Amino acid sequence: MIKPKQLKPGDNIAVLSLSTGLPSVFPKVYQQGLKNLKALGFNVIEYPTATMDIDEVFNNPQIRAQDLNRAFGDKNVDGIIATIGGSDSARILKYLDADLIKANPKFIMGYSDFTAVSALIHQLGIVTFNGPSVMAGFAQIHNMSEEYQSYVRSFLFGEWNESELPVFSHFSDGYPDWSKPNSVGQLEPLQINTGPRFYQGDSAKKCKACGPLFGGCIEVLEMLKGTQYWPNQEFWRGKVLFLETSQEKPSIDYVRYWLRNYGVMGVFEQLSGLIFGRARDFSECEKQLLDEVILSVVKGEFGCDKLPIVTNLDFGHTDPQMILPLGINIEIDVQKQKVKALESPFKL
Missing domain, CATH: 3.40.50.10740 (Murein tetrapeptidase LD-carboxypeptidase, N-terminal domain)
Structure with a gap:
């Protein structure tokens, strides 16, 4: 890169x-x-x-x-x-x-x-x-x-x-109405961050996986599927795919359908890892249901039961949000519950 x-x-x-x-x-x-x-x-x-x-x-x-x-x-x-x-x-x-x-x-x-x-x-x-x-x-x-x-x-x-990728103690879902003068620069009330959740992993690899990052907003990536701008089949090999949902709060069923499409394309079989940002405006119960859907598709429907999955990370439509460089290698350690960057995103 x-x-x-x-x-x-x-x-x-x-x-x-x-x-x-x-x-x-x-x-x-x-x-x-x-x-x-x-x-x-x-x-x-x-x-x-x-x-x-x-x-x-x-x-x-x-x-x-x-x-x-x-x-x-x-x-x-x-x-x-x-x-x-x-x-x-x-x-x-x-x-x-x-x-x-x-x-x-x-x-x-x-x-x-x-x-x-x-x-x-x-x-x-x-x-x-x-x-x-x-x-x-x-x-x-x-x-x-x-x-x-x-x-x-x-x-x-x-x-x-x-x-390590940072985990911040509190988070906010969005901003007060921007049409009101007093809302400029303000955040919605802070909530306690329960932290990332780690699933699966290959015990033969001591629950570690690494690969270059790629991803973004799951709804926007849907706009590219079937176009000349969608990555080819070989592109996905070894990647760590990151996804997050927008402020429009797509239904959990829609996330299921989108993930199923990745599965049909054979993406999950090629990935080194899958990470999800904190779902904007989802309740704790809905976040847990989302995790269950992710696992039901990746593991249940497509049999990728060793693919490391991390959810509820601080990126996407959440504040504060970490910066994710597409293309650099990261490591997921499910056993130690850590995600870290393995190289600088900048030319040194």
Whole structure:
């Protein structure tokens, strides 16, 4: 995999809208996100789609792609962060300049609908990052724990060392109504994090498995199935697949059907591991039911009873969320109940 250079304070970060144009609808939330990025030490470069009218953004997928192509081609841009997710970034994929992007690898991050873009760039052989966006994550980071703020700074700027994926003591499901002035930068009430749950594993391997990360929002990946942007059969060999559900809270049955589709494609048989982010707005009972469905499909329907599975991890539509680099190797130790990165996501 081609790794981007390590970021540092003073670097230029391009901000653009690859999905929906919500900065034009909630400008105060967007501005708070920019303020917090600058407080981290970044210089922010706003591309045209960042503040473009929401209808204009939707009606012009080619313009969104042009912004991303320009950001990759600009030698003065050190990294790229999406303003927020949405529901149709798959529409911009045909306009992306694959040769330009591959020739100019750099840090690029977002989550949710960003998954479509991230998956494509990852398949070009570049490490991409599933993590906070400007409006959902960075706009609220000043109200998160110092532990999390330190984690983000360390991840983006610090020297890498072999480390476990973090587990944060509390979490929040979403944000108060952004149309209310007092809600800017705020989180919904904190809840106690019960932590990740580990299942299965191969005792012959001492319950350890490792492989390169790939994944994202499960609903968005569904938009790519059957298209030219979906990975080929060989792609899945040895991967650790990560999946998470969106704020739309898909039904547990829909998750069952989507997972069954992976099984029919033969994906589970090839994976080294499967990890799930905390399901947004699911009750503890619903989270347990979700785990049961995951196991019933992977183990019960497709017989993959040795595939390590970890659920309820701190990524996706949850705050605080860890940053997951697509393409780096991670290790799942079911026996010790640990997940750790085995290499730096940055070019050292």
